[in-house]
Amino acid sequence: MAEPVIKNQVKTTESTPQEADYVVEVKDLYLNFYTQVGVVRALNGVSFSIPRGKVLGIVGESGCGKSQTGLSILQLVPPPGRIEKGQILFKRNPDDEPIDILKLGRNSDEMRNIRGDDISMIFQEPMTSLNPVYTIGDQIMEAILLHQTPDKKEARRRAVDILRRVGMPNPERIADSYPHELSGGMRQRAMIALALSCTPVLLIADEPTTALDVTTEAVILDLMRELQAEIGTSIMFVTHNMGVVAQMCDEVAVMYLGRVVERAPVDDIFYNPKHPYTIALLRSIPRIGQKKRKRLEVIKGSVPDPYSTVTGCPFHPRCPNFMPGLCDKVLPAETPVNGDTKHTVRCHLYPGSVEVPSQASTHGGAAVAS
Numbered sequence: 001m002a003e004p005v006i007k008n009q010v011k012t013t014e015s016t017p018q019e020a021d022y023v024v025e026v027k028d029l030y031l032n033f034y035t036q037v038g039v040v041r042a043l044n045g046v047s048f049s050i051p052r053g054k055v056l057g058i059v060g061e062s063g064c065g066k067s068q069t070g071l072s073i074l075q076l077v078p079p080p081g082r083i084e085k086g087q088i089l090f091k092r093n094p095d096d097e098p099i100d101i102l103k104l105g106r107n108s109d110e111m112r113n114i115r116g117d118d119i120s121m122i123f124q125e126p127m128t129s130l131n132p133v134y135t136i137g138d139q140i141m142e143a144i145l146l147h148q149t150p151d152k153k154e155a156r157r158r159a160v161d162i163l164r165r166v167g168m169p170n171p172e173r174i175a176d177s178y179p180h181e182l183s184g185g186m187r188q189r190a191m192i193a194l195a196l197s198c199t200p201v202l203l204i205a206d207e208p209t210t211a212l213d214v215t216t217e218a219v220i221l222d223l224m225r226e227l228q229a230e231i232g233t234s235i236m237f238v239t240h241n242m243g244v245v246a247q248m249c250d251e252v253a254v255m256y257l258g259r260v261v262e263r264a265p266v267d268d269i270f271y272n273p274k275h276p277y278t279i280a281l282l283r284s285i286p287r288i289g290q291k292k293r294k295r296l297e298v299i300k301g302s303v304p305d306p307y308s309t310v311t312g313c314p315f316h317p318r319c320p321n322f323m324p325g326l327c328d329k330v331l332p333a334e335t336p337v338n339g340d341t342k343h344t345v346r347c348h349l350y351p352g353s354v355e356v357p358s359q360a361s362t363h364g365g366a367a368v369a370s
């Protein structure tokens with residue numbers, strides 16, 4: 001029986017991020033929402049790359065722009081959102097010339113092909129992806145018939161096979177079930193099966209397990225990791241849960257108010273965090289060996305109102321290391337930590353941060369005052 005074609009091959013490399021192979025590179029992305037009460041500057045110069053065959057975690061508190069970054073990659077930002085600036089470079093294969101997704105028409109055939117064939121997205125709520133009026137099997141078959149084979153019998157066989165691979169008991173029966181007939185964990189598996197049915201080069205997983213109980217969450221995370229290793233799909237894993245990051249990710253980008261403030265291999269994020277925001281995020285989670293009575297620390301203050309203006313470093317109003325006259329005036333540039341380009345930070349505690357002249361920021365440091 002022919003297996004679905006695996007489009008992407010894992011290529012392990014010890015090179016720097018600039019040299020390393022990526023599937024998607026987001027460069028200096030700006031996104032605004034033009035609402036009736038004002039402009040929300042949701043993304044303010046987001047830059048990062050998703051390494052081929054690896055899992056990149058995107059973490060940060062609610063409202064920092066994680067989901068909108070994922071939706072931007074698929075050109076699915078809802079109105080009244082508008083991408084103002086930036087590039088999203090996509091490379092299907094390592095040797096391909098990159099395609100700038102933002103140059104493609106939102107509804108063009110090429111964009112639809114990328115959405116259906118190369119990049120899949122899964123959400124916290126499976127019913128966002130699953131259609132309640134079609135059986136699970138029909139929905140998976142539809143994707144396979146559209147992108148892989150016109151043969152209905154073969155499509156059915158592949159649909160059942162992928163349901164088996166995501167650990168569904170009795171996949172033949174599940175294929176004939178409607179979404180409402182399944183439990184939450186089963187629906188999540190069905191959604192993953194649907195997303196992986198075309199062996200995408202990239203899977204964008206937006207809090208896919210947040211709504212599940214911890215036991216089911218652990219099973220689904222294991223499954224995703226297994227399938228990722230088997231198929232070689234890259235994953236952009238959006239979460240606010242640092243425990244999930246430790247379990248799932250190879251690299252991590254920490255976002256604060258529409259900007260990446262630190263990115264590094266996962267071990268560096270946990271054992272050598274640099275940005276005060278990353279450190280605060282880590283202090284707010286329980287750790288093994290921590291004294292029972294020790295209270296978890298809450299990050300001081302709250303995320304600024306989306307319409308408000310912050311000058312300098314967007315984190316300065318909450319930062320324990322705040323340096324008046326610098327942090328509230330100058331937006332820190334992204335700099336490598338001790339010359340290591342795999343680990344970068346945007347913070348004035350580290351050399352090289354004062355590169356950009358004084359700038360005003362809106363909602364988390366939009367670059368330039370308007």
Ligand SMILES: Nc1ncnc2c1ncn2[C@@H]1O[C@H](COP(=O)(O)OP(=O)(O)OP(=O)(O)O)[C@@H](O)[C@H]1O
Nearest residue numbers: 033035040042061062063064065066067068069306
């Ligand atoms: N339709 C919209 N209209 C106006 N502002 C929006 C809209 N959608 C998102 N935003 C704003 O964009 C910013 C980024 O939102 P986003 O959903 O990406 O955050 P997030 O980090 O994914 O948060 P969460 O973890 O809660 O999903 C937020 O300030 C949010 O209020």
